[in-house]
Amino acid sequence: MQFEVIQQSVDDWETDDKTTMMIQLDTLPINYDLVLEAIKAVR
Amino acid sequence: MFRQEYGGAEEPVKAILFKDNQMENRLQNLVMVMLKAMTNSSIPEVFGHNMPLFIADSVAKWHNSETRRIIDSTGVWMANSHDLRRFVFYMSTFREGGVNLSRVEEKLKEYFTDFDGKFDAQLSNVMTSRMEVDEQFGTSSPYMCRVKAQYSRELLRLLDDGMLLAVRNFKSDSTRERYTLLEVIRFWPEHFGLRGVRDYQYFPCSSR
Numbered sequence: 001m002q003f004e005v006i007q008q009s010v011d012d013w014e015t016d017d018k019t020t021m022m023i024q025l026d027t028l029p030i031n032y033d034l035v036l037e038a039i040k041a042v043r
Numbered sequence: 044m045f046r047q048e049y050g051g052a053e054e055p056v057k058a059i060l061f062k063d064n065q066m067e068n069r070l071q072n073l074v075m076v077m078l079k080a081m082t083n084s085s086i087p088e089v090f091g092h093n094m095p096l097f098i099a100d101s102v103a104k105w106h107n108s109e110t111r112r113i114i115d116s117t118g119v120w121m122a123n124s125h126d127l128r129r130f131v132f133y134m135s136t137f138r139e140g141g142v143n144l145s146r147v148e149e150k151l152k153e154y155f156t157d158f159d160g161k162f163d164a165q166l167s168n169v170m171t172s173r174m175e176v177d178e179q180f181g182t183s184s185p186y187m188c189r190v191k192a193q194y195s196r197e198l199l200r201l202l203d204d205g206m207l208l209a210v211r212n213f214k215s216d217s218t219r220e221r222y223t224l225l226e227v228i229r230f231w232p233e234h235f236g237l238r239g240v241r242d243y244q245y246f247p248c249s250s251r
Binding site: 008021026029035036 | 124172187198208227
């Protein structure tokens with residue numbers, strides 16, 4: 001059963017199918033925030 | 044005369060009194076015989092419970108476990124069947140509308156890039172890190188953040204360890220936007236179908 005699912009999923013990796021696959025990222029927050037003062041003026 | 048009131052009804056109660064413990068009490072004997080028949084002292088799990096109910100419960104749980112496997116397996120099978128894909132994931136098409144960039148988003152493009160729309164991601168989880176200072180990654184953050192991004196082969200090629208992601212911070216106020224910067228330490232693609240596979244599962248019917 002697992003082997004069958006793995007076989008079926010081989011084709012998926014070659015596609016851009018967002019419904020069956022996802023990218024996960026582990027990230028660490030760095031110690032400094034980025035502050036943008038100009039942005040609000042645009043609103 | 045005794046009366047019992049229950050649920051709005053009032054009924055007379057006929058009390059039977061026995062002179063002493065030597066009197067024959069057939070009803071009590073019947074109850075005791077039934078209780079004794081409905082228990083089994085050799086099965087510890089049944090102790091204090093009703094044996095027929097215990098058996099019925101066990102049978103129901105067995106059926107549930109059997110059916111659960113079929114349901115789980117069918118779910119995995121459907122999620123992986125190419126023929127059913129459009130049917131199963133019709134909800135996802137809601138996202139595929141036109142992209143209207145507001146002036147604010149246009150302005151943000153001066154500072155950030157989403158690789159021409161390829162990087163569509165959400166901060167999904169903030170976890171406390173076991174070590175405050177991680178010598179392996181050279182950081183001193185007590186948190187680790189999990190980010191989930193829409194799959195794209197092109198995006199996988201563009202991503203790299205050490206990249207910085209900007210997440211809008213709740214400390215933003217009316218005069219300035221504040222962004223928390225996240226350093227990517229690892230990333231990997233994930234297939235929903237493979238994630239759901241368990242050792243005990245099987246296909247309910249043969250797939251293509």
